[in-house]
Amino acid sequence: KNEVEQSPQNLTAQEGEFITINCSYSVGISALHWLQQHPGGGIVSLFMLSSGKKKHGRLIATINIQEKHSSLHITASHPRDSAVYICAVIEAQKLVFGQGTRLTINP
Amino acid sequence: EPEVTQTPSHQVTQMGQEVILRCVPISNHLYFYWYRQILGQKVEFLVSFYNNEISEKSEIFDDQFSVERPDGSNFTLKIRSTKLEDSAMYFCASGRSSATDTQYFGPGTRLTVL
Numbered sequence: 001k002n003e004v005e006q007s008p009q010n011l012t013a014q015e016g017e018f019i020t021i022n023c024s025y026s027v028g029i030s031a032l033h034w035l036q037q038h039p040g041g042g043i044v045s046l047f048m049l050s051s052g053k054k055k056h057g058r059l060i061a062t063i064n065i066q067e068k069h070s071s072l073h074i075t076a077s078h079p080r081d082s083a084v085y086i087c088a089v090i091e092a093q094k095l096v097f098g099q100g101t102r103l104t105i106n107p
Numbered sequence: 108e109p110e111v112t113q114t115p116s117h118q119v120t121q122m123g124q125e126v127i128l129r130c131v132p133i134s135n136h137l138y139f140y141w142y143r144q145i146l147g148q149k150v151e152f153l154v155s156f157y158n159n160e161i162s163e164k165s166e167i168f169d170d171q172f173s174v175e176r177p178d179g180s181n182f183t184l185k186i187r188s189t190k191l192e193d194s195a196m197y198f199c200a201s202g203r204s205s206a207t208d209t210q211y212f213g214p215g216t217r218l219t220v221l
Contacts, residue, residue, distance in 0.1 A: 043212040090206045093163040094152040
């Protein structure tokens, strides 16, 4: 069974800072998802990636399949980026979730 | 933009009662999922559903749980005899293809078992 660990668990930063959230997993996978959970509870898919890097606006996600590690970066962070960011690895027909990283961006 | 909807948003029930949580996935999606999140804990996979049958289920998804796609649009999760520990947020999700494709989540149903 895959163990998915995220770090840090909580992160507080000032507006404009560059943010990095890390995800590591124990068993080799083909791909993983990065998700955002809003303060109200809703979940939005940010990225699905299987290799290399993807960019969407100020968000960048990278994955190293050999090292079993992925990172999510936010450039020029803004208070509206405050949310829980969740890494989820794909295992057959299911997602195995990390515990999430709670990000707070102060103005 | 199409979205996944769930009803009700909040359900309160007595222990031992049956509950049905309803989801309307995005219309051209073929893969459907239920997840749950106990307060303060991580999201957990319950079940995936494709071609009118369960494709995978977790150890949480025991005989008390069942899923159905009764009419080609709704996707339901039934809990036959609720327990206190079933209190959680339940999320439905759908996707065009397999788990490697983007999944679109509904807003969730908060289930409270008293």
